[in-house]
Amino acid sequence: MSNPSLTPVEFGASRLCIEDVLAIAGGHPVRLAAEPAFRRRVDAGSAFLDSLLAEHGEIYGVTTGYGDSCTVAIPPQLVADLPHHLYTYHGCGLGAMFDAYTGRAILAARLNSLAQGYSGVRWQLLEQLAALINADLVPVIPEEGSVGASGDLTPLSYVAAVLAGERDVYKAGAVYPAAKALAEHGIPPLRLAPKEGLALMNGTAVMTALACLAYRRADYLLRLSSRMTALASLACAGNSYHFDPKLFSVKPHPGQNRVAAWLHADLQAGEAPREGLRLQDRYSLRCAPHVLGVLADAQPMLRQFIENELNSANDNPIIDGEGEHVLHGGHFYGGHIAFAMDSLKNMVANIADLMDRQLALMVDTRYNHGLPSNLSGAQGERAAINHGFKAVQIGASSWAAEALKLTMPASVFSRSTECHNQDKVSMGTIAARDALRVLQLTEQVVAAHALAAVQGVELRIRQGELTREALSEGVLALLDEVRTQSAFLHEDRALDGELRAVLAMMRAEHFSVPEQSA
Incomplete structure (x- = not known):
């Protein structure tokens, strides 16, 4: 009930x-x-x-x-x-x-x-x-x-x-x-x-309902991915001054600026860079606001398209009883939802790619600035037989690739049906289903990223390069929330159950994320 x-x-x-x-x-x-x-x-x-x-x-x-x-x-x-x-x-x-x-x-x-x-x-x-x-x-x-x-x-x-x-x-x-x-x-x-x-x-009720669900999941994923980027920057000893408000004031996309502000706050960036920071991080860290900001800036348009469709009379014919008109038309056509969902799945798949690239940096000793190979926590001679997050990174790459493969717009695949009466159709429901599948795959990439990024930050703490006290409130909260589902990885273990537990928390929106009003 x-x-x-x-x-x-x-x-x-x-x-x-x-x-x-x-x-x-x-x-x-x-x-x-x-x-x-x-x-x-x-x-x-x-x-x-x-x-x-x-x-x-x-x-x-x-x-x-x-x-x-x-x-x-x-x-x-x-x-x-x-x-x-x-x-x-x-x-x-x-x-x-x-x-x-x-x-x-x-x-x-x-x-x-x-x-x-x-x-x-x-x-x-x-x-x-x-x-x-x-x-x-x-x-x-x-x-x-x-x-x-x-x-x-x-x-x-x-x-x-x-x-x-x-x-x-x-x-x-x-x-x-x-x-x-x-x-x-x-x-x-x-x-x-x-x-x-x-x-x-x-x-258009099915595609519109799916679009409402997809919009909410994408909004939460956007904010979570911003905070995950902060953890990845900390794990890779990244340069937090890539997110300086003065820098972003000269490129005034409001959503992009909002993401940069989230990262700046989560990394507690001060007025001047610390000594020893890499002058320019690789793009998956440095350009995260530019990737995530596309979705942040598209949200008002997506909401308008979805909510206008939701609040429309979209069958045929339209019956104006008070004016006594029968109006034959095509309001059943789901073109606005098709466009919104084809656009959304593209932007979300780019988040999958971004998170996968950050994960690849964190596990690679050539790019993670002093962390152990594959973020393994094994010590001494046991380090030789432990492989940490090696397979998790492969899995994340697989999920990202599938998400990217699904970004072909559904709306361009119109078919002529029903004796050529329905000779131009929207494919809006297929676009919405695609968007939900891309969201699912991207959430899986973010779950893998979460386990690795938290491991990377804790390794920095264990190596004496970070302290919990130095972490922002949001970053510390997310670190501890992930740890309720997955302990520090000392020895190799199957991580599928922990990945699923993190996914469940994500889909229930139980992780701390920046507020949209920030």
């Missing part, structure tokens, strides 16, 4: 933001706004459609077939059966299933689009979607099968089917027949009204 002690997220009164979708995914309940104007707008759309049907008006997807079949007139006595056929024949998704967390985000994105009041659905449908979220009955949705126009038809067919009591839901962490779950919660299955199958399925 949603947690009733948490503040409900309200639909229909104002715009939702990315954080609202994440709150719902994490268990916040929802409610429909009580404003009379909201209810009137929704009711006007369904009433207007009813009047058109009574007058035998032609409405795409209501009195006609779908897509290329829009020229096929539906006999009046079969109009009510059409939504059932729509979600039924789209029940062909394959691949892995989205988890319940992602499914709740998808429900939130679809509900918010319909709550704009321009889809011609009944108030009862909005209530049913809200009831699914609040009862935590989440449709089991396959990841694969959408080309991103006409929206996320195949994955969203699983939402429509569940509302009608068909297919499966997640209930208490298990896969459960939808009909049985609805009955146990006293939720009667809906017989979808003529426009409601199309309204549920013909939109």
Whole structure:
């Protein structure tokens, strides 16, 4: 169940933001706004459609077939059966299933689009979607099968089917027949009204929900990678004055400057360089703000694209009940999300590459300025048989390479589908899934970097070149947090379990990172 002690997220009164979708995914309940104007707008759309049907008006997807079949007139006595056929024949998704967390985000994105009041659905449908979220009955949705126009038809067919009591839901962490779950919660299955199958399925809810999840993970990864860079600089005896505010004042990208300020603070750089520092560090340290800053500067644009899509009516046709217009168009096209996610995965993969390069410096005695080979903590004759982080660096290089391979933009791979009706499609859902995979791989690289960087800093302390007292509060906190999952590496041991534990902490956002307001 949603947690009733948490503040409900309200639909229909104002715009939702990315954080609202994440709150719902994490268990916040929802409610429909009580404003009379909201209810009137929704009711006007369904009433207007009813009047058109009574007058035998032609409405795409209501009195006609779908897509290329829009020229096929539906006999009046079969109009009510059409939504059932729509979600039924789209029940062909394959691949892995989205988890319940992602499914709740998808429900939130679809509900918010319909709550704009321009889809011609009944108030009862909005209530049913809200009831699914609040009862935590989440449709089991396959990841694969959408080309991103006409929206996320195949994955969203699983939402429509569940509302009608068909297919499966997640209930208490298990896969459960939808009909049985609805009955146990006293939720009667809906017989979808003529426009409601199309309204549920013909939109961008899946890609938009995935984009909300990706945005949040990328934001946290950005801040964590900045702090990891500070640890890598300390481990490699780097020059903290590469992040001087005067230096960055002459290149005024605000996000880049923000990353440089995080690093400057984490390294407690003073007014003048210490003696013996390398004049110029290698690029993966010196240019870290320039790499990370691209994502920092792109965040406002990414948020705008995602939140505008989230707060749009993105099905077809648009029903203006109060103005009595049926407007046929292409708002199901996910081009903005496709661009945002293709851009995001490129910037995140560059973080994977940056972290991998820093890790390569830390393990190599040619570049780490006096640390043992592969950061091994073994002493004496046992140093000969210990290999420290040698294999971890190989693994990180593998994960970085795979992340970089996935940066080919999905949006340029449009396919002509459905008898050339859908002859230019967005591929937005594939772009969003790619972005999440690139995030996963990059997080794995950062986990490897975390174990190595903490080992490197502790080796400096053991060699008498650093003290814990000299470390900034943020760096010290991160060092200690990583050490709750992974002890100092004296002798070789399998590190996969520790890497997974660090990944779990990262994905739960349990590591200390700089504040975005800094």
